Amino acid sequence: xxxxxxxxxxxxxxxxxxxxxxxxxxxxxxxxxxxxxxxxxxxxxxxxxxxxxxxxxxxxxxxxxxxxxxxxxxxxxxxxxxxxxxxxxxxxxxxxxxxxxxxxxxxxxxxxxxxxxxxxxxxxxxxxxxxxxxxxxxxxxxxxxxxxxxxxxxxxxxxxxxxxxxxxxxxxxxxxxxxxxxxxxxxxxxxxxxxxxxxxxxxxxxxxxxxxxxxxxxxxxxxxxxxxxxxxxxxxxxxxxxxxxxxxxxxxxxxxxxxxxxxxxxxxxxxxxxxxxxxxxxxxxxxxxxxxxxxxx
Amino acid sequence: xxxxxxxxxxxxxxxxxxxxxxxxxxxxxxxxxxxxxxxxxxxxxxxxxxxxxxxxxxxxxxxxxxxxxxxxxxxxxxxxxxxxxxxxxxxxxxxxxxxxxxxxxxxxxxxxxxxxxxxxxxxxxxxxxxxxxxxxxxxxxxxxxxxxxxxxxxxxxxxxxxxxxxxxxxxxxxxxxxxxxxxxxxxxxxxxxxxxxxxxxxxxxxxxxxxxxxxxxxxxxxxxxxxxxxxxxxxxxxxxxxxxxxxxxxxxxxxxxxxxxxxxxxxxxxxxxxxxxxxxxxxxxxxxxxxxxxxxxxxxxxxxx
Numbered sequence: 201x202x203x204x205x206x207x208x209x210x211x212x213x214x215x216x217x218x219x220x221x222x223x224x225x226x227x228x229x230x231x232x233x234x235x236x237x238x239x240x241x242x243x244x245x246x247x248x249x250x251x252x253x254x255x256x257x258x259x260x261x262x263x264x265x266x267x268x269x270x271x272x273x274x275x276x277x278x279x280x281x282x283x284x285x286x287x288x289x290x291x292x293x294x295x296x297x298x299x300x301x302x303x304x305x306x307x308x309x310x311x312x313x314x315x316x317x318x319x320x321x322x323x324x325x326x327x328x329x330x331x332x333x334x335x336x337x338x339x340x341x342x343x344x345x346x347x348x349x350x351x352x353x354x355x356x357x358x359x360x361x362x363x364x365x366x367x368x369x370x371x372x373x374x375x376x377x378x379x380x381x382x383x384x385x386x387x388x389x390x391x392x393x394x395x396x397x398x399x400x401x402x403x404x405x406x407x408x409x410x411x412x413x414x415x416x417x418x419x420x421x422x423x424x425x426x427x428x429x430x431x432x433x434x435x436x437x438x439x440x441x442x443x444x445x446x447x448x449x450x451x452x453x454x455x456x457x458x459x460x461x462x463x464x465x466x467x468x469x470x471x472x473x474x475x476x477x478x479x480x481x482x483x484x485x486x487x488x489x490x491x492x493x494x495x496x497x
Numbered sequence: 498x499x500x501x502x503x504x505x506x507x508x509x510x511x512x513x514x515x516x517x518x519x520x521x522x523x524x525x526x527x528x529x530x531x532x533x534x535x536x537x538x539x540x541x542x543x544x545x546x547x548x549x550x551x552x553x554x555x556x557x558x559x560x561x562x563x564x565x566x567x568x569x570x571x572x573x574x575x576x577x578x579x580x581x582x583x584x585x586x587x588x589x590x591x592x593x594x595x596x597x598x599x600x601x602x603x604x605x606x607x608x609x610x611x612x613x614x615x616x617x618x619x620x621x622x623x624x625x626x627x628x629x630x631x632x633x634x635x636x637x638x639x640x641x642x643x644x645x646x647x648x649x650x651x652x653x654x655x656x657x658x659x660x661x662x663x664x665x666x667x668x669x670x671x672x673x674x675x676x677x678x679x680x681x682x683x684x685x686x687x688x689x690x691x692x693x694x695x696x697x698x699x700x701x702x703x704x705x706x707x708x709x710x711x712x713x714x715x716x717x718x719x720x721x722x723x724x725x726x727x728x729x730x731x732x733x734x735x736x737x738x739x740x741x742x743x744x745x746x747x748x749x750x751x752x753x754x755x756x757x758x759x760x761x762x763x764x765x766x767x768x769x770x771x772x773x774x775x776x777x778x779x780x781x782x783x784x785x786x787x788x789x790x791x792x793x794x795x796x797x798x799x800x801x802x
Contacts, residue, residue, distance in 0.1 A: 218623065221675045222619070316777055452737065
C-alpha cells in the first residue's frame with residue numbers, strides 16, 4: 201500500500217468520495233451489530249415497542265428444544281458438506297482447467313446452479329424428490345425400492361436432501377475459486393514429476409493438492425460458515441414448516457420465524473442471532489489455527 | 498495512459514489464447530493430449546453436465562408437458578409428448594408473476610447502480626488518494642467481512658422499519674446498495690493502476706474527479722462488471738431479506754412470490770415448473786451474456802484465495 205495515493209487534492213475530496221460507502225457501513229453493518237446485542241436484552245416485537253427484560257431471552261435459549269435440533273442439524277450439515285465440497289470442486293476444476301474446445305460452455309453450465317436462486321433450485325428438487333417424482337420413479341422402476349422414499353417428510357431424509365442440494369448448488373462456486381488457484385500451481389513441477397514417472401494421480405496428490413492448500417482452507421471456512429447459515433434450501437424443501445415437529449429447522453430459519461407475525465419476538469430473534477454469530481466464529485477460528493500450524497510445519 | 502492493469506481485465510491483448518498463458522494454466526498433460534485422454538475428459542464433462550443441468554431440463558420439460566400427459570409415469574420422458582405453453586399462461590393468470598419480476602428488477606437495478614457508484618467512488622479514494630484516517634476506514638470495511646449477514650438481519654430490519662421503509666421495495670434494496678466486499682474489490686482494482694499515470698495526469702493539471710472519471714474508471718471496467726454481475730444475481734436471487742421486509746403480496750419479489758406459488762399449486766407440478774422457469778430464465782440470459790467478463794474477472798483475481 202505504501203507509495204500509493206498522492207496528496208494533490210483538497211483535504212475534503214477523499215471524504216466526499218468515501219462518505220456514501222462509509223455511511224452504509226455504519227448504518228447497515230456496524231450499528232446493526234451493536235443493536236443486535238441491545239435488542240437481545242429486550243422483548244421488541246415486529247410491530248414496534250420493546251422493553252428491557254434482562255437475561256430472559258438467553259434463559260429461554262437454554263430450554264429451547266427447537267434450537268437444540270437446529271444446532272444439531274447445523275453441525276450435521278457442516279460435517280457432511282465439508283468433505284464433499286472441498287474435494288469434488290477441486291476435481292471439477294482440474295477437469296475444466298484444460299482449454300479443450302467447448303470448455304467455456306462446460307464451465308458456464310457447471311456454474312448455472314450457482315447463478316440460479318436457491319428458491320428456484322429448491323423448488324426443482326422438491327419436484328424431483330417428490331413421492332411421485334423422478335428419483336422415486338426411477339428407483340421403483342429399477343426395483344431398488346418397493347414404495348416411495350419420503351425424502352421430503354422424514355426428518356433425516358429431509359435434512360439429507362437439503363444437504364445434497366447445497367452440495368450440488370455449491371460445486372460450481374468452489375470450482376471457480378479452485379480454478380483461479382490452479383493457475384498459480386507451477387506447470388514445471390508437473391512436468392518434472394512426469395519425467396520422473398509420476399502418474400496423474402500421484403501428481404494430483406503431491407503437486408496439485410499442496411499447491412492449492414491455502415485455497416482449500418479458505419474454501420473450508422466458506423463451506424462451514426455457509427452450512428451453518430443455511431436457510432432457503434431447508435425452508436423450501438420443508439414447505440416453510442421446518443420438517444416434522446419443526447426438527448428440520450436451521451438457526452436462521454428460527455430467526456426468520458421470530459421476525460414475523462403476532463408470535464414474533466425480535467428480542468428473542470436477536471438472541472438467536474448472537475448464538476449464530478458464535479457458532480459461525482468457531483470453525484473460522486479452528487481453521488485459521490490449522491492454517492497457521494500447517495504453515496509452520 | 499494506455500497501460501491499464503485492472504486485475505479483472507488485463508489489457509494484454511489476446512493473452513488467454515497466447516502460448517504464455519497456456520503454459521501457466523495447463524497442469525495436466527503437456528503439449529499434446531492423447532486421444533484417449535480427450536475421450537475420457539469429454540465423457541466426464543458430459544457426465545457432470547447431466548448432473549448440473551439435468552434438473553433444470555427436467556423442470557423445463559415438466560413445465561411444457563400437456564395436462565393430459567402422465568407426468569408421474571415410472572418411465573420418465575424428457576421430451577413432452579404434447580408440448581404446450583398453457584401452464585405459463587395459467588401461472589401468469591393466477592399469480593402476478595410479471596409484477597413480481599418487475600419488483601425483483603427494481604430491487605436489482607437499485608442494488609447494481611448503488612454498488613457501481615458507491616463502491617467505485619470509495620474504492621478510488623481509498624486506493625488513489627491520501628488522507629488522514631484512510632487506514633482506519635479500510636480496516637472497518639475489512640472487519641465487516643467476518644460478520645455473516647444473517648446475524649444482523651433482525652436489527653437491519655429494525656433500522657429499515659425506523660426509516661419507514663418496512664414493506665417497501667426501496668427498503669429491500671437499501672441495505673445492499675453499497676456492499677463492503679464490493680468496496681474492497683474496487684479498492685484492489687484501482688490499486689493495480691501504476692502510480693505514474695496519476696503523476697502524469699497531475700502534471701497535466703487533472704484534479705481528483707478528473708482522474709477518477711477519465712483514468713480510473715475506464716481501466717477498471719472488468720472489475721466493475723464483476724461487481725455488477727454479482728450484485729444483480731445477489732439481488733435477484735435473494736430470499737430471506739425480502740421475506741422479512743415485505744408483508745404485502747403485491748410487493749413480493751419473484752423468490753418470495755414463488756414460494757407462495759408452491760404452496761398454492763402443490764398438486765400441479767407443471768404450474769410450479771412454469772413459475773420457476775420464469776424466475777430462472779432471465780438470470781441465465783444475463784449470466785450467459787456476461788459470462789465472458791465474469792470468468793475473466795474471476796480468474797484474474799477478483800476472487801483470489
